[in-house]
Amino acid sequence: MASVTLHIQSPPLNHDVVSLPRNHFPVVTFKTTFFGSSLTANGKPLSLRKTFRTQPVITSSSSSSSTHTFDVVIIGAGIIGLTIARQFLIGSDLSVAVVDKDVPCSGATGAGQGYLWMVHKEPESDTWDLTMRSYKLWQMFAENVRTQGLDPLQELGSLLVGRTAEEAATLKKKVKRLSEAGLRAEYLTSDALRLKEPELEVGKDGGAAFLPDDCQLDAQRAVAFIQKANRHFSTKGRYAEFFHDPVTSLLRSDSSSEVEGVRTSKNTLYSKKAVIVAAGCWSGSLAHDLFRESNILLNVPVKPRKGHLVVLENFSAFRLDHGLMEMGYVDHLHDSLDHKSSHSVKVEEGQALSVSMTATMDTMGNLVLGSSRQFTGYSTRVDESIINHIWKRAGEFFPKLKELPLGDFTLDRKVRIGLRPYMPDGKPVIGPVPGLMNVIIATGHEGGGLSMALGTAEMVADMVLGNPGTVDMAAFALQGRCC
Ligand SMILES: Cc1cc2nc3c(=O)[nH]c(=O)nc-3n(C[C@H](O)[C@H](O)[C@H](O)COP(=O)(O)OP(=O)(O)OC[C@H]3O[C@@H](n4cnc5c(N)ncnc54)[C@H](O)[C@@H]3O)c2cc1C
Numbered sequence: 234m235a236s237v238t239l240h241i242q243s244p245p246l247n248h249d250v251v252s253l254p255r256n257h258f259p260v261v262t263f264k265t266t267f268f269g270s271s272l273t274a275n276g277k278p279l280s281l282r283k284t285f286r287t288q289p290v291i292t293s294s295s296s297s298s299s300t301h302t303f304d305v306v307i308i309g310a311g312i313i314g315l316t317i318a319r320q321f322l323i324g325s326d327l328s329v330a331v332v333d334k335d336v337p338c339s340g341a342t343g344a345g346q347g348y349l350w351m352v353h354k355e356p357e358s359d360t361w362d363l364t365m366r367s368y369k370l371w372q373m374f375a376e377n378v379r380t381q382g383l384d385p386l387q388e389l390g391s392l393l394v395g396r397t398a399e400e401a402a403t404l405k406k407k408v409k410r411l412s413e414a415g416l417r418a419e420y421l422t423s424d425a426l427r428l429k430e431p432e433l434e435v436g437k438d439g440g441a442a443f444l445p446d447d448c449q450l451d452a453q454r455a456v457a458f459i460q461k462a463n464r465h466f467s468t469k470g471r472y473a474e475f476f477h478d479p480v481t482s483l484l485r486s487d488s489s490s491e492v493e494g495v496r497t498s499k500n501t502l503y504s505k506k507a508v509i510v511a512a513g514c515w516s517g518s519l520a521h522d523l524f525r526e527s528n529i530l531l532n533v534p535v536k537p538r539k540g541h542l543v544v545l546e547n548f549s550a551f552r553l554d555h556g557l558m559e560m561g562y563v564d565h566l567h568d569s570l571d572h573k574s575s576h577s578v579k580v581e582e583g584q585a586l587s588v589s590m591t592a593t594m595d596t597m598g599n600l601v602l603g604s605s606r607q608f609t610g611y612s613t614r615v616d617e618s619i620i621n622h623i624w625k626r627a628g629e630f631f632p633k634l635k636e637l638p639l640g641d642f643t644l645d646r647k648v649r650i651g652l653r654p655y656m657p658d659g660k661p662v663i664g665p666v667p668g669l670m671n672v673i674i675a676t677g678h679e680g681g682g683l684s685m686a687l688g689t690a691e692m693v694a695d696m697v698l699g700n701p702g703t704v705d706m707a708a709f710a711l712q713g714r715c716c
Pocket of ligand 1: 308309310311312313314332333334335336337338339340341342343344345346347348349478479480481511512513514515516519539540541542603604649650651652653654675676677678679680681682683684685
């Protein structure tokens with residue numbers, strides 16, 4: 234097995250195309266096996282959860298413009314864009330370029346809590362098959378990565394908790410439906426729940442739906458791993474990244490008016506097979522701008538839905554052994570622009586905020602509390618009043634938190650903010666632009682983009698390669714949803 238040492242120091246010089254930047258990682262030793270690598274540190278297997286920190290910052294430093302040709306050009310290096318790239322690389326012999334206006338994880342992906350959960354999903358819903366397929370693919374991914382000494386998924390099990398008799402009744406029905414759909418699911422009374430999570434207080438009428446197989450993923454680490462595996466293909470001339478390089482326009486053929494590629498701020502990228510728009514919440518405005526130049530009116534109604542998460546580092550007041558979410562999260566998720574959930578609060582005049590308790594401990598022992606949902610445009614400014622709402626809501630479920638003033642955590646507190654790509658009808662849009670079969674949009678996953686990423690990637694690759702597909706694609710088509 235080859236052994237390669239990668240360093241973090243020097244940026245690539247005068248290069249717009251970034252191909253396996255060996256000089257851009259923290260020092261880590263790889264024993265290359267499968268397209269990724271078998272990571273070792275000091276000769277010992279390395280667990281992703283402990284020491285693996287590769288978030289290479291890759292910049293295109295040249296201002297001169299250059300032209301490149303690939304089979305597929307993907308706009309957006311979030312979890313959706315990067316997993317689509319991965320799917321083409323491992324499932325075909327096509328060459329792929331990923332373009333981002335910034336860097337990977339700079340969008341919603343970097344903020345995600347990482348729940349790969351089925352507990353709050355509904356069998357028979359449009360997204361059920363896609364989420365189930367993704368869930369299976371994540372498990373296969375994890376198995377593969379585990380053989381290389383890494384452990385990207387925490388199999389914590391999930392608890393969807395209710396505090397009233399009414400919520401408990403709903404949870405019991407939910408458990409029944411999830412069990413009938415083939416998942417291991419169990420209803421826990423408040424006494425049984427106390428044994429699982431002693432600090433959680435749901436009152437005597439409360440209870441929880443428990444799914445022992447639900448997992449949690451560290452998005453930043455998973456992305457780092459996927460990126461590294463993708464970069465393995467750059468040595469074969471099949472993969473390149475263009476970061477800090479926003480896409481500015483489409484290239485159209487004079488004769489057929491087919492889309493032939495994209496122009497970025499620094500480069501011209503031709504695509505022989507397809508252009509994929511996976512630009513998260515920016516996909517709507519981007520598509521609008523790109524197509525307006527071609528006199529095509531395309532309105533993808535995806536909107537940024539801002540979310541705050543509070544991370545208390547090295548939290549030691551108590552520990553959690555599962556991922557938790559309150560029942561109200563389900564309404565909170567499906568709240569529309571004008572409908573407010575039961576946990577809605579008014580923060581500023583005319584601006585609805587909904588906060589729903591989510592709580593988990595990540596692999597580093599940090600307590601991660603969420604989450605908020607707001608429509609406030611593209612701003613990612615931290616709002617302290619929202620942090621206070623999240624803290625207060627968490628305190629209603631974990632009384633011990635009420636004894637701990639949030640101000641005590643000033644030094645150990647981090648806030649993660651992301652803009653979820655929200656689609657008004659609650660499901661992603663994945664499909665070709667009508668009349669332009671070689672341009673595919675893949676966005677609108679809102680709060681489930683991590684969960685649905687691998688299934689989405691498979692679906693997009695199947696569309697381009699002409700494969701029949703594992704999951705019915707029709708429910709995600711643009712027709713009737715984007716005009
Ligand atoms: C607080 C929070 C908690 C969450 N928790 C979970 C969870 O537990 N489980 C789960 O499944 N999901 C969760 N999500 C949702 C999940 O993070 C998103 O659905 C997912 O990250 C969306 O990925 P994406 O690739 O579509 O978008 P993004 O990650 O936003 O990536 C889009 C990329 O496109 C790039 N881009 C935009 N415009 C251009 C341009 N003109 N040219 C080039 N590039 C461009 C951006 O820079 C960005 O990098 C959470 C989200 C938030 C905010």
